[in-house]
Amino acid sequence: MAATTVEPATFERAAADLAQATAAGRAVRIAGAGSKRLWGASGRQPDVELRTTALDRIVEHNSGDLTARLQAGVPLSAAQRAFASAGQMLALDPPPSPDGTEPTIGGILATGDCGPLRHRYGAPRELVLGITVALSDGTIAQAGGRVIKNVAGYDLARLFAGSFGTLGVILAVNVRLHPLHDLAFTAFGASADPSTLTAGAIALAAAPLELDALDVAWDESGGRLLARCTGAEAARRARRAASLLAGSGLSAVELLDADSELWAGQRAAQRSAHGAVVRVSSRPTSLTAVIAAARECAGTLVGRAAVGHSYVRVEPGAVTLLRDRLRDRLPAGAVATLLDAPDGLRDTLDPWDTVPGPALELARRVKARFDPAGTCNPGVFVGGI
Amino acid sequence: MSGDRHALISRLQDACGGEHVMTESHELATYRSDGLLHYRQAPLVAALPGTAEQVRRCVAACYEAGVPWVARGAGTGLSGGALPVSDGVLIVLSRLRRIVSVDLDDARIVVEPGVTNVAVSRAVAPTHFYPPDPSSQIVCSIGGNIAENSGGAHCFKYGFTTNYVLGLEVVLTDGTMVTLDRDAPGYDLLGAFVGSEGTLGVATKIALRVIPAPEAVRTLLAFFPDTVSAGDAVTAIVDAGMVPGAIEMMDRLSIQAAEQATGAGYRLDAGAALIVELDGPHEECISGLERLTALCRSAGALDLRIAQSDAERDLIWRTRKAAFAAMGRIAPAYYVQDGVVPRTRLSEVLRRIDELASQYGLRVANVFHAGDGNLHPLVCYDSAVEGEAARAEELAGMIIRACVDAGGSITGEHGVGVDKRAYMPAMFGEADLDAFQRLRCAFDPWGLANPGKVMPTPRLCGEVPGPYRQHPLERAGLAERF
Numbered sequence: 079m080a081a082t083t084v085e086p087a088t089f090e091r092a093a094a095d096l097a098q099a100t101a102a103g104r105a106v107r108i109a110g111a112g113s114k115r116l117w118g119a120s121g122r123q124p125d126v127e128l129r130t131t132a133l134d135r136i137v138e139h140n141s142g143d144l145t146a147r148l149q150a151g152v153p154l155s156a157a158q159r160a161f162a163s164a165g166q167m168l169a170l171d172p173p174p175s176p177d178g179t180e181p182t183i184g185g186i187l188a189t190g191d192c193g194p195l196r197h198r199y200g201a202p203r204e205l206v207l208g209i210t211v212a213l214s215d216g217t218i219a220q221a222g223g224r225v226i227k228n229v230a231g232y233d234l235a236r237l238f239a240g241s242f243g244t245l246g247v248i249l250a251v252n253v254r255l256h257p258l259h260d261l262a263f264t265a266f267g268a269s270a271d272p273s274t275l276t277a278g279a280i281a282l283a284a285a286p287l288e289l290d291a292l293d294v295a296w297d298e299s300g301g302r303l304l305a306r307c308t309g310a311e312a313a314r315r316a317r318r319a320a321s322l323l324a325g326s327g328l329s330a331v332e333l334l335d336a337d338s339e340l341w342a343g344q345r346a347a348q349r350s351a352h353g354a355v356v357r358v359s360s361r362p363t364s365l366t367a368v369i370a371a372a373r374e375c376a377g378t379l380v381g382r383a384a385v386g387h388s389y390v391r392v393e394p395g396a397v398t399l400l401r402d403r404l405r406d407r408l409p410a411g412a413v414a415t416l417l418d419a420p421d422g423l424r425d426t427l428d429p430w431d432t433v434p435g436p437a438l439e440l441a442r443r444v445k446a447r448f449d450p451a452g453t454c455n456p457g458v459f460v461g462g463i
Numbered sequence: 464m465s466g467d468r469h470a471l472i473s474r475l476q477d478a479c480g481g482e483h484v485m486t487e488s489h490e491l492a493t494y495r496s497d498g499l500l501h502y503r504q505a506p507l508v509a510a511l512p513g514t515a516e517q518v519r520r521c522v523a524a525c526y527e528a529g530v531p532w533v534a535r536g537a538g539t540g541l542s543g544g545a546l547p548v549s550d551g552v553l554i555v556l557s558r559l560r561r562i563v564s565v566d567l568d569d570a571r572i573v574v575e576p577g578v579t580n581v582a583v584s585r586a587v588a589p590t591h592f593y594p595p596d597p598s599s600q601i602v603c604s605i606g607g608n609i610a611e612n613s614g615g616a617h618c619f620k621y622g623f624t625t626n627y628v629l630g631l632e633v634v635l636t637d638g639t640m641v642t643l644d645r646d647a648p649g650y651d652l653l654g655a656f657v658g659s660e661g662t663l664g665v666a667t668k669i670a671l672r673v674i675p676a677p678e679a680v681r682t683l684l685a686f687f688p689d690t691v692s693a694g695d696a697v698t699a700i701v702d703a704g705m706v707p708g709a710i711e712m713m714d715r716l717s718i719q720a721a722e723q724a725t726g727a728g729y730r731l732d733a734g735a736a737l738i739v740e741l742d743g744p745h746e747e748c749i750s751g752l753e754r755l756t757a758l759c760r761s762a763g764a765l766d767l768r769i770a771q772s773d774a775e776r777d778l779i780w781r782t783r784k785a786a787f788a789a790m791g792r793i794a795p796a797y798y799v800q801d802g803v804v805p806r807t808r809l810s811e812v813l814r815r816i817d818e819l820a821s822q823y824g825l826r827v828a829n830v831f832h833a834g835d836g837n838l839h840p841l842v843c844y845d846s847a848v849e850g851e852a853a854r855a856e857e858l859a860g861m862i863i864r865a866c867v868d869a870g871g872s873i874t875g876e877h878g879v880g881v882d883k884r885a886y887m888p889a890m891f892g893e894a895d896l897d898a899f900q901r902l903r904c905a906f907d908p909w910g911l912a913n914p915g916k917v918m919p920t921p922r923l924c925g926e927v928p929g930p931y932r933q934h935p936l937e938r939a940g941l942a943e944r945f
């Protein structure tokens with residue numbers, strides 16, 4: 079049976095929709111624009127799909143304070159256009175879905191999806207100052223504030239960040255903005271030896287260059303490191319980054335000023351329309367081992383070299399290889415999360431890695447307090463939460 | 464009760480060793496207050512475990528006895544967060560001060576909670592540093608920093624404690640140990656724990672991210688006729704897209720007090736001083752400094768000084784950091800407030816503070832993190848004057864309300880503790896407080912961890928809802944975990 083779709087345009091309506099579903103024992107699938115619709119486990123078949131797309135107002139942009147308040151359904155691209163007109167940005171750049179759907183602010187926060195800017199500005203949760211949510215009993219609650227510094231109360235914004243909609247609906251967020259620089263240069267270097275890439279990444283990560291992004295890429299043709307600088311002296315800093323790359327043994331070192339296509343390519347390679355993508359988190363020094371694991375599954379890789387996040391992507395023909403091999407080949411302590419996947423894969427492979435017992439038990443207690451009836455996205459999260 | 468008390472004490476002694484358990488009132492006196500001295504309460508007993516396992520045993524002993532407990536780091540907190548409870552145990556973490564590992568290639572350090580903030584930066588120097596730097600950094604503990612989500616002068620550019628925590632080992636109220644890792648799948652319980660003021664458990668091991676030390680630093684000291692023109696300079700700097708490492712402001716009264724303390728040559732005729740520090744890549748600092756001086760001049764700076772040496776830079780900062788203590792030279796006592804306003808409303812709120820001060824007939828000095836809009840008004844009073852202490856406290860409360868009215872916060876870095884509990888409803892409604900309580904109950908349904916802190920009124924946790932239902936795939940044994 080197809081789920082009924084609701085698209086509340088007010089916070090009160092959204093909260094009431096949730097409360098009604100709870101009273102009727104229905105399962106609600108919470109969605110933004112649907113750019114990551116299938117991420118997480120399949121979960122229980124939803125009775126209702128609640129989309130935040132009508133909550134699409136940029137409520138405030140306080141350019142002098144470098145802050146904004148956005149409703150959850152605002153597409154990232156729309157927010158960026160508004161901020162750019164004041165020379166500012168929200169430092170988030172996750173890719174659109176393979177079919178070009180632009181993610182919403184709420185969806186980005188709920189999944190914790192990132193792009194290359196993760197290197198300098200952190201995960202989405204680092205940029206959220208406050209949050210407004212609807213809980214399954216119809217409560218509307220907020221936490222945090224609108225100022226860039228605030229320690230009053232518990233940090234529920236972080237709790238909801240990456241919660242995959244299992245605690246309630248994110249209705250609005252207050253975010254911190256950053257200056258947008260139009261001068262940008264990227265230092266680029268190549269190597270067919272994964273350990274040279276790792277060494278280069280470590281050297282760049284330790285250099286006081288304040289890079290905006292430090293990415294790695296690996297495919298059949300070999301590997302690359304990309305380091306981006308912005309700001310008044312971007313060119314000089316990028317030149318220094320380039321000489322560090324050369325000094326670490328990378329070849330074909332170049333300095334690029336028209337670099338936007340290069341970075342768009344890094345972002346696009348985090349998604350797959352028909353194949354599968356697994357995000358691997360590990361120590362930055364494990365990059366060599368992660369690349370080796372990706373190769374054994376016939377995968378390509380892009381990632382944030384200094385953060386230790388890699389996206390391993392395989393074509394449809396190699397999906398079974400990925401399922402059967404990747405986990406075993408990864409270095410100890412690495413965490414693998416299945417993101418995009420073709421039909422059926424997530425029914426034979428838990429998209430979530432295992433969580434140690436006590437942490438999982440605690441997570442269940444959190445779920446039980448916020449959504450005791452199990453209304454919100456039941457079953458899509460870790461351990462069947 | 465006294466039999467129970469004996470049983471509890473002997474379990475704590477078993478856990479920590481007899482010499483590390485204090486029960487005598489002269490021993491307990493040290494622990495009656497944290498940095499906020501006007502709250503005083505001795506605990507029933509203080510235990511000083513030396514390892515994480517000993518902490519776990521102490522917490523488990525309290526759980527089994529149904530006795531509340533409070534964790535204490537260095538006791539420098541300024542909101543009464545580490546204030547003991549009279550019928551409870553104080554768990555003091557100062558003996559857990561090992562640096563467990565330093566791994567600069569992964570930009571990561573693992574420490575025990577009693578390690579001081581400054582020791583972390585020292586352990587990764589000179590190539591790296593740990594940015595959140597509370598003024599109390601020489602003594603305050605990393606565990607306390609985690610619990611308070613502490614900040615410092617460099618937050619505007621570098622962020623707060625929460626932005627640097629990679630992993631925690633936590634002892635929960637029932638004595639379970641859990642590891643919370645930044646990258647583990649599941650809820651960001653690590654993020655929820657940071658800033659929870661000791662109410663969700665005890666952190667016994669802490670992994671932190673460190674970053675490369677900036678290769679250049681340029682420190683500018685600028686004097687202005689008044690805080691309004693200094694505020695204009697801050698606005699111009701931020702509007703120009705600059706992100707200095709620190710932007711600190713001092714008003715006339717705090718300049719006078721601090722100058723008396725250090726004799727740094729601060730201009731006594733100035734109405735405000737700004738300390739702006741640029742740090743980062745060499746070339747950015749140099750070109751930034753030119754822009755910065757131009758912006759300060761056009762905002763009406765009377766005088767600009769650029770530190771020419773490390774010694775000059777240290778003196779500028781020492782004078783700024785002396786401002787709190789130096790207040791003692793011009794007032795017998797003072798009350799430190801901690802409020803936040805949107806930066807663009809600084810001037811308006813400073814004016815309001817002036818009005819309030821004259822209305823109350825008290826002096827208020829302002830030293831603050833101007834980039835963040837984090838005010839630290841020092842309300843001066845003389846407790847020898849009948850009723851003045853109470854008036855000062857009331858004025859401090861009015862200042863906080865002015866911050867909230869301007870869209871700000873009741874605390875930027877010192878936390879709620881016991882001191883700010885009563886102001887929580889100024890920022891949060893009943894539904895919001897209820898949501899906070901849900902988190903607290905998930906961690907500590909028994910209400911034993913630091914009871915009476917953070918929430919405006921004591922609350923109990925309802926029954927823990929029914930057991931978790933297994934995922935159908937899990938039950939069928941179908942899902943493989945990869």
Ligand SMILES: Cc1cc2nc3c(=O)[nH]c(=O)nc-3n(C[C@H](O)[C@H](O)[C@H](O)COP(=O)(O)OP(=O)(O)OC[C@H]3O[C@@H](n4cnc5c(N)ncnc54)[C@H](O)[C@@H]3O)c2cc1C
Pocket residue numbers: 497498533534535536537538539540541543544545556576596597598599602603604605606607608609610611612613614615616660661662664665666667787876877913
């Ligand atoms: C002169 C002075 C200047 C200061 N400047 C700043 C500043 O610039 N910025 C700033 O943010 N703060 C500042 N503070 C406040 C204070 O130093 C910080 O809040 C600091 O983080 C407290 O650390 P502590 O070890 O002293 O913690 P304590 O005061 O001992 O405890 C603080 C809270 O943390 C909890 N706690 C302690 N250890 C643990 C643990 N291991 N696990 C769980 N909970 C724990 C306690 O229960 C309590 O609630 C200043 C204080 C003073 C006295």
